[in-house]
Amino acid sequence: GQQLNQSPQSMFIQEGEDVSMNCTSSSIFNTWLWYKQEPGEGPVLLIALYKAGELTSNGRLTAQFGITRKDSFLNISASIPSDVGIYFCAGSRSSNTGKLIFGQGTTLQVKP
């Protein structure tokens, strides 16, 4: 089935560093979302983007909806140990069904 291409697959960084990850698709999406999943839990929504070019922040997190509507980016500034987890991008084409297509995830580890 179709999936989004998310990269990188994993990152191991030092506390205080900035993090960037992205998601690309061969087709257009109307909505992009970013989720974080911690061990043993379901994903939790971080940021939702509804318009091409939109740039939205949530604390130290900033995400952008690509102009082409085929990609999205998530940046985390000044990482801290609690940022550890798996980050997923997700795209939606239909506001009626709400079906999401997820990327494969980026596993983030932060060294104190």
Add this chain to the structure above:
Amino acid sequence: NAGVTQTPKFQVLKTGQSMTLQCAQDMNHNSMYWYRQDPGMGLRLIYYSASEGTTDKGEVPNGYNVSRLNKREFSLRLESAAPSQTSVYFCASREGRTGPTYGYTFGSGTRLTVV
């Protein structure tokens, strides 16, 4: 606490056995979804219910059935479990059918192993 409740949290089945995964939400959400999560694959949609009384197939529906029992509950049934169905299953709900209400709320998952 308001949210999505999934039961059971863990289950081991033998090949060929059947079981039903339960999901209930208390947020009065219209839409509900079942996803499976496999290593390196992200989450893939199995079935969804855009509103009470409707269900539709997602990306990977084979081997599963669903029932939207009422607005709160959406169950997933494996009629004859296979090892390929070993996975973590997530139920999610969403408030709206239109507009920017994509804030899925996920349950904490059911970890299923088929031996």
